[in-house]
Amino acid sequence: MTAPLPAQAAPPAARPWYVSALLAVVAVTLLLLGAWGVARLKSPHPFYGMAYPAATAATGFQGEVAGGQRYTFTPGQGRVTALFFGFTHCPNICPLTLSYLSKVRAALPPEDQKRFDIVLVSVDPARDTPQDLNDYVRYFGAGRGVRVPEPALGQLARAYGVAYQRAEVKGAAYQINHTTATYLIDAQGHLRVLWDYTQLPQLDRVRADVQHVLETR
């Protein structure tokens, strides 16, 4: 009584075979599209930078910014942050990092720009005043320069895998040799990707990473 009906027993007039075939094709297509969509949302976007393992918490910090104000960085809170470490007596890598990141920001849609911050933490707190940092960051782009005094700076640097070291230069003021990565922190406060300095000139690919992180909540 529940034996499957022979194929030819299907109501002949109700639905021609080709409509069934078409519906089947549509159903399969929708299924594939849905699976692709889910996979796209779930699977890692092929990051241009180096991706972090899922749910790597970013470390917050406190410091001073221009105007004698205290600044607290709490990762996440709905905002996406590009964080890097540098110093204002750095005449090549640090200004260019700011310049590249500012160009990436300017290439985002306006509503995304409002959720994307650029933050420079000085690795030269002995020389960089909050005002110097502010002037420097504003000059080369848009963002915030923060002075974190020692020993908090050392702890913060360790948390991000940042290294810095004073270097004497004959005939000039000292320099700080430092690692040059930029860290992207998502709206949930997770570290998502880092770019090596040499990757930053590829503005479109950096922007695609930022856009992906802005879109995946």
Add this chain to the structure above:
Amino acid sequence: MTRSMLLGAALLALVACRPAPQTAGHPAGHTGHSQNEAGTPSSVLSVHDARVVAVPPSVGDTSVFGTLHNAGPAPLRLVGVQTDAASHGMLMVTQTDPAGLTGMQDTPALTVPAGGDLTLSDTGDHLMLMGLRAPLQEGQTLTLTLTDDAGGTHTFDAPVVKP
């Protein structure tokens, strides 16, 4: 990676500053910026895409980037740079140590290979101007003079640009 990017940048710089046809018979690769002390077009050295990094008034030193081309048959060893705009100039190399720390160090000489280029960039060799005498203005042009180890001088102009 870095090397191929530098090479790319060098090629771009070369393409970008292929001299506009000016005087007939002007040798390719010479932009006419290079002069000897007497101010006449001279040396084997030409400078392409030269630029001084604009810095805010709070910063007293800056970098110079560009491409140096040596049209001569022998390597050209540069031992100094100077400009009226700064108390002194320095030749620099950028180095990254095994721990990943990047920084610059002064070097006694930068060599432009015979018939080849030396790219001056943020990630490699470059010139530094220390102790700027006045805040730089974007769009301003500085005149710089390189000295080689035989005492020859090579003068060129470089605009001040934001990176």
